[in-house]
Structure formats: structure tokens, C-alpha cells
Amino acid sequence: MATKDSASATTSSASGSTATATATATATSLRVEDVTVESGIEPGASAETMLVTTDSLEEFEQELSSSIDDRQMKESITSTISDIQQDPVDSPKTLAMNLEKSASFDSNEIDELSQQFGQNSLDADPLKCKVWLAQKKHVFVLSQAGKPIYSRYSSEDKLVTVMGVMQALVSFVQAGNDMIRSVHAGDTNFVFVVRGPLILVSVSKTLESVPQLVLQLTYVYNQILSVLSQSQLTKVYEQRRNFDLRRLLTGSERLIDHLLNFMDREPAFFLSAVKCLPLLPSMRDAITQTIVQTCSKIKNLVFAILLANNQLITLVRMKKFCIHPADLHLIQNLVDSSESFKTAESWTPICLPKFDSNGFMYSHVSYLAEDCQACLLLLTVDRDVFFTLSEAKQKIVEKLRRTNCLEAINESMNKASITIAEIGLSEMRHVLYKCKSTAQFWSPGFQPPYTTDEEIQRLLGCYQCLHHRLHSPSRPLKLIFQQLDKETMLAWVTSGFELYVTFEPLITKTDAINSIGKLLKWIKKEEERLFILNSPTF
Amino acid sequence: MITVEGKVVLLGSQGVGKTSMINRYVNKSFNNNVNPTIGAAFFTCTINLDNAKVKFQVWDTAGQERFKSMAPMYYRNANAAFLVFDITEYNTFTSVKSWVTELKRNVEGTMVLILVGNKLDLADMRKVDSEECRKYAESIGASYYEISVLHDEGVEQVFLAASFGLLKLSTGEKDIVTTLKIYDFNNSEIKNSDVPLSEEVLVNMNIAHGIKEKPYLCC
Incomplete structure (x- = not known):
């Protein structure tokens, strides 16, 4: 199977050097202080989080x-x-x-x-x-x-x-x-x-x-x-x-x-983070409160999760328990791969390995309404409460409809994600921003030249390379500025966030730093819409 | 005009067409690539007969082996069971038999049993003999239907038969009190609501805040 020529095997007792000998990163003498972010106020940061924050490795x-x-x-x-x-x-x-x-x-x-x-x-x-x-x-x-x-x-x-x-x-x-x-x-x-x-x-x-x-x-x-x-x-x-x-x-x-x-x-997945559906904070709060109020009396309900387009609208949790992004990704995978959830209410056993790898939780899974394709999951440890949860779901939907929340969700779901060009950053093309303290990330819509599947794949590949270099076990880096054939990329990790930016290929370092400053200011301004900054409990 | 509400469970091996059958009936649609059910799915539907209304609460269970231990959750208290198999796969018929044994062993109340042979559209690949099924159905007191969910043949009849069965259960109570235990949905309703047998309450089982008006005795 393995070809003999030039094959090298790495085992745990070996020195651990990975095969990518080319990974001499081009960290430059960028002066990070030039970028105007006051420390402690990373966009999207919050003292509260419903997600377990992890290092992706x-x-x-x-x-x-x-x-x-x-x-x-x-x-x-x-x-x-x-x-x-x-x-x-x-x-x-x-x-x-x-x-x-x-x-x-x-x-x-x-x-x-x-x-x-x-x-x-x-x-x-x-x-x-x-x-x-x-x-x-x-x-x-x-x-x-x-x-x-x-x-x-x-x-x-x-x-x-x-x-x-x-x-x-x-x-x-x-x-x-x-x-x-x-x-x-x-x-x-x-x-x-x-x-x-x-x-x-x-x-x-x-x-x-x-x-x-x-x-x-x-x-x-x-x-x-x-x-x-x-x-x-x-x-x-x-x-x-x-x-x-x-x-x-x-x-x-x-x-x-x-x-x-x-x-x-x-x-x-490689960021070990979750993306949120952009919503006005008042709307998101109203949705969250509706769920909290309707479900607060239900015993043994551990998580209520509302997803739309694979993005998180809200997550309410039982006190003391957080959900690991890896578990949430499995839930997203389940919802995204099961069309049949759209046609009926389901009562689905699911084991969340990070939460408890030995037991099953039961999940009431249903879409909010024909005219609002957001998926609500109510996870409990009690296998006999389907009808209680079914009833709770009906009430939640009725209230959300009355308060125009369904409309707000639809509006956000149907709107194409804002692009970097629309934000007004001319030499920037795309970005991944992960806020570490909340395990949430944000990325804009793809804009030219990243419009074909192939190009998007390639771009994500570049991000993964950068991610690997930042987190390489043998030689972690803080900052990478790299001019490639088709684009210039910058990756930057601080105690508060991870940032991966794609620029026009010929951008200067000064311009790159300036536009990152602008970008961070914009994210900070929009943070309440882009991220969930509180961590509601039942 | 009376209203009867009953719990129905769909049982059978994986891939015999349980989800497709209920989708065909409730949503009038057929999906070629239906995903295997995980756990169970819940449907409601109503059938209007000449002088009665029959409401079904249908549990569509997963056929995979790993969900077998969950099944009692769904057939407990069920008033009717659709036992579905694939006429082109003999072992699906065998597993229907084991479901019946399990039901007889674990369910106290009387249940309307309906044996359903699906995939009649593949009749030339038939492996299960109609006559054998008919005899088996007779031996367990079930009715037998052969249907094609794909061509929408016979699906209506299956549900119609179930609704007649439930109606018979609900009205036949007086004469066969000894053999027929009082159906579970009535039992549980009495306990839950502490009001006389009321169709209105049954109707509103899902919506607990629903109005409880004019208690109506059906027997």
C-alpha cells in the first residue's frame, strides 16, 4: 500500500517532526501595535459563553x-x-x-x-x-x-x-x-x-x-x-x-x-467554533426569552437549540452545563443531512460524545413552521416527555409568530451574507474571525474571485494551511503575512481572537494593517448582531 | 357524530417503506431518497367517516436494529399497529411475525392489527406469498393489505381500515367488555383530565390549554 520510495513513517516515539519541511513560515516584522484594537475589547468577546471554548487541536x-x-x-x-x-x-x-x-x-x-x-x-x-x-x-x-x-x-x-x-x-x-x-x-x-x-x-x-x-x-x-x-x-x-x-x-x-x-x-470544524445567524440583538433576545419562558418549567430539559442555515440563532442551556462545539457540529450535521425532519416532528436519540459519551439524550426535532425553516431541537435526558416538548414547541412558535420573530429569522435567512466589498474595505477579499472566549466565528459572503466551488475550496485550503502554521505543535506562530501567487494572506492569533484575512496579492503591509484595523472596528460595531454575547439558561 | 382519537404505531424492518407510507398518506408526497428514520417521527391525521371522525397519532418508528430497544416506548398504549413488510424480501415478513409476538407479549390492551405488504409495484420480484400472509393475518386477527406506496395504490384503504377498526373498538366496548379491555387512550385520558370521557378532551390532547367543553359520553 505505502510506496517504499521516499516514504517516511512518523510514530509517537519518533521526534515528531511533521513532513512539511517547507513550513518555515514567513512571519514578518509586522508591528501588531499598529493595529488599533484596545486590548480586552476583542470584537465578539464576552465573559459568558454557552459553548465550551477549546483549542482546536x-x-x-x-x-x-x-x-x-x-x-x-x-x-x-x-x-x-x-x-x-x-x-x-x-x-x-x-x-x-x-x-x-x-x-x-x-x-x-x-x-x-x-x-x-x-x-x-x-x-x-x-x-x-x-x-x-x-x-x-x-x-x-x-x-x-x-x-x-x-x-x-x-x-x-x-x-x-x-x-x-x-x-x-x-x-x-x-x-x-x-x-x-x-x-x-x-x-x-x-x-x-x-x-x-x-x-x-x-x-x-x-x-x-x-x-x-x-x-x-x-x-x-x-x-x-x-x-x-x-x-x-x-x-x-x-x-x-x-x-x-x-x-x-x-x-x-x-x-x-x-x-x-x-x-x-x-x-x-478546524476553527472549533460556531457561526451565528446575524440578527438584531432585540430580536435574538425576544426569541431566547420566549424559549426560556416556555421551557423553564420543564424538568430535565438540558439544551434548546435553534438553527437556521447551519447557523446558530440561539442556544439555551441548563445551568451548569455547556455544550462543546464538536457536539454542536454533530447536531448541525444531523439536521443538515436529514431532510425528513422537515416533514414531521421527530423524537431522536442522540449521544453527544463530549457531553456524555456513554448515554443518550432524546431530542425533539422540528422545523418552526412551513414558512420559517429554522430547526428547533429540545434535548432532554428524559425519554418520556415527547408530548410535553411538542406542546412547548407549539407555544414557542405561536409566540414567535405574534412577536414577528419568525419574520426576522426569515429575513436574515434569505439575505445573502454581507461581503467585504459591501463593508467598504477595498483591498480585502475575505476573512475568518474567531472570537476565542465565546467559540464563535464570523465570515463574510464570498466575493469574486471566490465564486466557484473550486476557488472556494482553494481558499479554505489556504486558511487551513495558515491555521496549521499558527498552531503547529512544534513551532506555533503568532503572525503570518504571506504573499502568494493569487492573493496575500494574513493570519494573526492573540489571546482574544484568531484572524485569517485574504487580500489582493499586491497589497502593502501598511495597507493590510490599516484595513485590518478598520475591519476589527466594523466587527466591534456589529458584534451584537453577529455574535451571541450572553449565555441564557432555563 | 363522535370523535375517536387513537395512537397508531408503524412497525417493520428497515427500508420496507414505513416513512414513505405515512408521508404518502399525510403529505401526499413520495420521496425517492427518503433518509432512514432516526428514533421515531410523529404525525397526526384525521379521517372523516360518515358519522364519526377518527384522529390518528402516528408513531413512525425506525426499522434499524439499534432502535429496537426503543420500540416499547411507541407501541405501549397504542390502539393500532401497522405491521409493514416488503413483499420482495421474505425476512421482512419474518420480522413482522416477531413484532407480533412482541406485541402480544407486552401490550395488554386490544389493538387493531393491520398487516401491510408494500412494494406491490415490484410484484414480479415477489418473495412473500399472498395466501400465506392472508392466513397469517387471519391467525393473529389482523386484516391484510397489499399496497404500492410508489404508485399510491391501497394506502388510503389501509388507513380507512384502521379508522374502522378503532371506531369498532370504541363503540364495541359494551358488548365485549370481558374480552376487550378498555382502550388505553380512554384510560389515560380519564386519569389525566379527571373529567368524564370526553371527545373534546381527546381532541385536545396535544394542546393542554385547549378548551374543555361539553363533556360527551360516547357509551
Whole structure:
């Protein structure tokens, strides 16, 4: 699989130098003080936040710093959900029942079947298919026993042999009490993540760095947890090492497919942040208050989340509990990939791995109205309150309609995002601004030349490169100013924010600094509309 | 004119067309790429008969194995069950049988059972024999329908049959009191509302603040 020539393997015991030897960043002597931001008032900053603020590379660091045993320990700690549930006796029982049921079937048949499939389809070997080989980024999931679970392109049971090789690589290195992290061959990176009973592999020809690919694989793993929960996953493999997990995952492949495409086009994932739907602060407050008032009496309601166009309108939480952006991204992925939520109210079990990887929450999912396509999720730990929540939702919608909030949401949803040109910054083209203290980010609409999918992809790729350089574990940077063929880019991280800016290629440093000053002033002026600055609770 | 409201549950293997069937009936639409249901979805619909109105609260459950442990949540207290299978897949018929066993074991109240063989449009690939289904349906006291959700054939009849079934349940109470337990929706309503059996209350089950007027005894 891995070509021998020029292949270098990085393992945890190796020096940890990543393959990108070209990463000598062109940090310049830009004088940051020139940019007029008074410290302490970063746009969008707030003392309160409903999101867990994280460094986007926490996964990677955790991955590096922990041995296998360590990680398994961490993953099986106490359950947040049963803490919330008032009846502590009941919850372990229901969970145990879930597990018994799920593990009580006989998987021999399916196992045999999948083997047959594997053999029958050797004639249609994807490894001989040019289109398949040319895909930019493959993602594979297999069990520690080498059983195929998921492949991004082509059916996984045609890849039994390749996955066997992957499993062999992992276990060979494991035998020496080590972990394989990545293999670099030419322009291709092979990245391995071993989590619990699963092996996740990314084979990428993109410019994404190893930590970024690890992050994506961790998202895939979390997506699987979100469907099955940690305890169920561990349990099935404890009972049968060569279990065929596809049996339990049927129907959720599309969630992984969608997640991978989502990560390729959304900066939210590598920024580890969430984008808000721009709304007048008075409107947003009215919406939030409506939800708070309607739901305040409902016991065990943990989160109320209102999403539109994948952006957050509001999030109300139970006191003491915050939501991790990674969990919110999984929720966004679920909503965005499930058209069927539009036709009926749903009662959906979901495990939020960062919140509690061992238990399920129940989510009442519905769109506000035919004429207002914002999706409301009410998440609870109580599986019997569908009708209470359904009723609450009706009331919320009635009130929002009376107070013209639905209109306000529609107006904002239908309006194209403001572009940098409209803000009046002539030499700037695009920007990503992340406020660290609230884990929220803002970006304007795309303007020429970034109007085709290809160009947008390329631009996001550039941002990812910059992001990697700022956060490179071996050599983190504060400021990058880089003149490329088609644009000039600047990346800047402070204690309060991260900023990634795209300029015209020939801009001078002085002009760049001046326009960043203007941009930050504009964001500051608009911050109440662009960000959620409070953190409401029930 | 009486109004009956009942809880209906859709059961069956993944991919047999449960969601498509309810969507065909409620939203009059058919989607070729319907996503697998996660958990369950809730629908309401009303059927107007000559002298009665039947309101359904339908739980469309997910067919995947991992959701099996959630099913009791939905069939508990249900007044009717649509047992859906795919006539081109014999094992979906087998799993309907296991659903029936589970229902008989766990549900106390009398339930209207309706066996539905979907995908009649693929009749040339049929693997499940009509006669066998009919006999099986008879043995469990269910009615049997073969439908094509794709071509919108027979869907109406299934819901009509269910509404007649529920109506019979609600009016037949006096004669067969011993064999037929009082239907659950009435039971729970009495407990919840502490008023005599009232269709108005039943109607407003979802909207607790709804008006409770003229208690009406149906039996």
C-alpha cells in the first residue's frame, strides 16, 4: 500500500517532526501595535459563553499525550446524563437493557454474507479503478480485528484486503508498544487514529496537516459514538472481537458521508467554533426569552437549540452545563443531512460524545413552521416527555409568530451574507474571525474571485494551511503575512481572537494593517448582531 | 357524530417503506431518497367517516436494529399497529411475525392489527406469498393489505381500515367488555383530565390549554 520510495513513517516515539519541511513560515516584522484594537475589547468577546471554548487541536494533543490505556480510562468516566436524571436507579437499568438487547443477536449470518460479498466482488476491485484512486481524500473505518466498517468512496466490503493491510500496519507497530501516527509518501499522507475498538484511517492528497486530518477522523469517530454511544460500542466488541459493526450502523453511513463533505467546506470544524445567524440583538433576545419562558418549567430539559442555515440563532442551556462545539457540529450535521425532519416532528436519540459519551439524550426535532425553516431541537435526558416538548414547541412558535420573530429569522435567512466589498474595505477579499472566549466565528459572503466551488475550496485550503502554521505543535506562530501567487494572506492569533484575512496579492503591509484595523472596528460595531454575547439558561 | 382519537404505531424492518407510507398518506408526497428514520417521527391525521371522525397519532418508528430497544416506548398504549413488510424480501415478513409476538407479549390492551405488504409495484420480484400472509393475518386477527406506496395504490384503504377498526373498538366496548379491555387512550385520558370521557378532551390532547367543553359520553 505505502510506496517504499521516499516514504517516511512518523510514530509517537519518533521526534515528531511533521513532513512539511517547507513550513518555515514567513512571519514578518509586522508591528501588531499598529493595529488599533484596545486590548480586552476583542470584537465578539464576552465573559459568558454557552459553548465550551477549546483549542482546536485539543484532540491531537490528547492523542499525542496519552497512551492507549490512558485514553480508555478517560473515555469511560462518569455519566453526565445520569447526573441530570433525577432517578439515579432507573438510568443504569435502562442503559443495561439497551445493551442487552443490542448484543443479543446472532451475527454469524451477516459475517458470512459480508465475506462472500468480499470475494464475489474482487473482479470490481476499486484499487484498479482510476476514479477511485484519484479521490483526494479517502476515509476508512475498520475494527481492531480488521473488519471493514466504512469507506468514503466505494463499498467497504470490496476493500477487505486493503483494510487488512491497514490493520496489519497498526498492530505491527502496536506490537512494539508504539502507535502508528502517519505515513508520508510523495504527496499522500496516510493518517491513523486508533480509538477504542476502532481504527480510522485517512489517505489524503490535500494540503491538510496531520493534526487536521486527525481532527477529522476524531469527528468521524464521534459521529459513530453519537449513533451508538461509547458503552454500547465497547460492549459489542467485548462480547465478540470480530463483530460486524455495520449491522448496528445501518442507515448512518450517510451521516458520516455528509460529515466528511461538511468538513471539507466548513471552516467551523478546524476553527472549533460556531457561526451565528446575524440578527438584531432585540430580536435574538425576544426569541431566547420566549424559549426560556416556555421551557423553564420543564424538568430535565438540558439544551434548546435553534438553527437556521447551519447557523446558530440561539442556544439555551441548563445551568451548569455547556455544550462543546464538536457536539454542536454533530447536531448541525444531523439536521443538515436529514431532510425528513422537515416533514414531521421527530423524537431522536442522540449521544453527544463530549457531553456524555456513554448515554443518550432524546431530542425533539422540528422545523418552526412551513414558512420559517429554522430547526428547533429540545434535548432532554428524559425519554418520556415527547408530548410535553411538542406542546412547548407549539407555544414557542405561536409566540414567535405574534412577536414577528419568525419574520426576522426569515429575513436574515434569505439575505445573502454581507461581503467585504459591501463593508467598504477595498483591498480585502475575505476573512475568518474567531472570537476565542465565546467559540464563535464570523465570515463574510464570498466575493469574486471566490465564486466557484473550486476557488472556494482553494481558499479554505489556504486558511487551513495558515491555521496549521499558527498552531503547529512544534513551532506555533503568532503572525503570518504571506504573499502568494493569487492573493496575500494574513493570519494573526492573540489571546482574544484568531484572524485569517485574504487580500489582493499586491497589497502593502501598511495597507493590510490599516484595513485590518478598520475591519476589527466594523466587527466591534456589529458584534451584537453577529455574535451571541450572553449565555441564557432555563 | 363522535370523535375517536387513537395512537397508531408503524412497525417493520428497515427500508420496507414505513416513512414513505405515512408521508404518502399525510403529505401526499413520495420521496425517492427518503433518509432512514432516526428514533421515531410523529404525525397526526384525521379521517372523516360518515358519522364519526377518527384522529390518528402516528408513531413512525425506525426499522434499524439499534432502535429496537426503543420500540416499547411507541407501541405501549397504542390502539393500532401497522405491521409493514416488503413483499420482495421474505425476512421482512419474518420480522413482522416477531413484532407480533412482541406485541402480544407486552401490550395488554386490544389493538387493531393491520398487516401491510408494500412494494406491490415490484410484484414480479415477489418473495412473500399472498395466501400465506392472508392466513397469517387471519391467525393473529389482523386484516391484510397489499399496497404500492410508489404508485399510491391501497394506502388510503389501509388507513380507512384502521379508522374502522378503532371506531369498532370504541363503540364495541359494551358488548365485549370481558374480552376487550378498555382502550388505553380512554384510560389515560380519564386519569389525566379527571373529567368524564370526553371527545373534546381527546381532541385536545396535544394542546393542554385547549378548551374543555361539553363533556360527551360516547357509551
